[in-house]
Amino acid sequence: MIEPTKSTGWQRISFALLHVWVLGVCVVVIGAFLVQFIGRELPCPLCLLQRMAMLLAAMGPMFIIHRVTSVDSEPGADFSTGFGMSIIASVLGLAISGRQTLLHILPGDPGYGGAVFGLHLYTWAFIVFIVVILVSGLTLSAGSMMVVGTRRGRPGVWSRITGWVLGVVIAGNVVSALFESGTNWFLPDNPTNYQLIEEFRGYMDSRSSVVDPSGQKAN
Amino acid sequence: MVAAFIFILIFGTFVALRRERRRESLIFFAISMVGVTLLFLHHATDTLGLSF
Numbered sequence: 545m546i547e548p549t550k551s552t553g554w555q556r557i558s559f560a561l562l563h564v565w566v567l568g569v570c571v572v573v574i575g576a577f578l579v580q581f582i583g584r585e586l587p588c589p590l591c592l593l594q595r596m597a598m599l600l601a602a603m604g605p606m607f608i609i610h611r612v613t614s615v616d617s618e619p620g621a622d623f624s625t626g627f628g629m630s631i632i633a634s635v636l637g638l639a640i641s642g643r644q645t646l647l648h649i650l651p652g653d654p655g656y657g658g659a660v661f662g663l664h665l666y667t668w669a670f671i672v673f674i675v676v677i678l679v680s681g682l683t684l685s686a687g688s689m690m691v692v693g694t695r696r697g698r699p700g701v702w703s704r705i706t707g708w709v710l711g712v713v714i715a716g717n718v719v720s721a722l723f724e725s726g727t728n729w730f731l732p733d734n735p736t737n738y739q740l741i742e743e744f745r746g747y748m749d750s751r752s753s754v755v756d757p758s759g760q761k762a763n
Numbered sequence: 764m765v766a767a768f769i770f771i772l773i774f775g776t777f778v779a780l781r782r783e784r785r786r787e788s789l790i791f792f793a794i795s796m797v798g799v800t801l802l803f804l805h806h807a808t809d810t811l812g813l814s815f
Contacts, residue, residue, distance in 0.1 A: 589806040592766050596799045599773050603792055606780050614783040622785075629792055636799060643807050707781060714774045721767040729764055730805065 558683065558690040559612070562605035562626075563706045565679070569602040570713045572672055576665060577716065585657045586735040590644045592721060594669040597637030599714055601676050604630030606710060608692060609703050617694045627680045634676040641670040769798040 573595055579585050587595070608626035611617050644666040648655040655664045663671075683690050699707070725731050726739025772795040779788035 589766070589802075593799060593803050593806070596766075596769055596773060596795070599770075600776070600792065600795055600799070603773075603776055603780065603788075606777070607788060610780050610783055611785070614785075616785075625789070629789075632796065636796065636803070640803050640807070643803075707777075711774070711777055711781075714770060714777055718767055718770040718774060721770050722764070725764050725766055727764065731766060733806075 552689075554686075554689050555692050559609075559692045561679075561683075562609050562692070563702055565605045565676075566602045566609070566706050566710055569598050569672075570709045572668070573598060573713050573717070575660070577720070579657065579660065579665065580720070583658060586724060586737070587720075588656055588733060588735065589731045590640055591656075591665065592717075592724075592731070593640045594637055594644075594666060595717055597633050597640060598669065598672065599710075599717070600633035601630045601637060601673070602710060603633070604628070604680075606707065609706065610699060612692050612695050613697060613699050613703075619691050619693055620688070623691045624684065627684050630676055631680050634673045634680070637673040638670065638677070641666045641673060645670055765798075765802055769795060769802060772798055 576587065576591070576595060580587055604626040606626075607629060608622055611622040611626070612619070644656070645664075648664070648666075657665060660668065698704075723738045723740045724735055726743045728739055772791060776788055776791035776795055779791050
């Protein structure tokens with residue numbers, strides 16, 4: 545086992561920043577949930593893809609947070625692996641959100657869904673991915689100064705809370721995507737209702753309607 | 764259903780991270796990335812018939 549190393553001020557800031565990063569991504573995805581449920585705007589396929597890329601980008605810092613207390617922790621290697629994961633996911637997210645931004649960029653196009661603080665959600669997603677890449681680059685550029693050392697014992701309270709919040713957000717997306725797609729393989733380009741609920745209603749309607757012997761259908 | 768399945772894969776990555784399984788979490792992460800990329804290609808480029 546690697547002995548715990550004493551953290552410097554910068555390393556503590558770096559460790560706190562990892563939590564802020566994960567929670568920040570969770571806040572953005574929860575904001576998208578609010579638009580979905582309160583604003584009644586169903587996410588399109590590209591919106592869901594951006595959520596996926598955002599959650600995958602949050603896996604990098606989560607990886608580092610959990611590796612620092614691991615018995616086989618390798619601080620330098622784990623640090624670069626985590627940021628590498630985030631950069632790869634963010635590049636993909638940048639491509640997806642960039643594609644959707646360009647899709648609606650022409651003058652006169654109202655865009656998909658409502659705007660939040662003057663920008664559509666896919667434009668916000670584009671900004672988030674750029675910020676993630678910039679922060680990752682800057683942190684990696686700082687070298688060993690920002691590398692979080694090993695810690696003994698269980699993850700701290702904040703690490704556990706951060707993990708739980710991220711887990712709940714991912715689980716919420718699983719349920720939401722299931723409801724939206726129903727039994728279809730893919731989502732339509734402009735979803736208007738929750739397919740699973742519609743299919744359930746259709747199933748219940750077909751069960752409640754009774755066909756009498758004369759062949760006439762009655763409810 | 765494909766989107767929900769990819770979210771489940773992301774959840775698998777998360778569970779592997781929580782259990783401090785380095786290799787499994789990286790494998791789940793890679794599979795999730797491939798899934799997101801393929802779904803993006805399906806939604807964004809396949810139907811347009813683009814040529815690069």
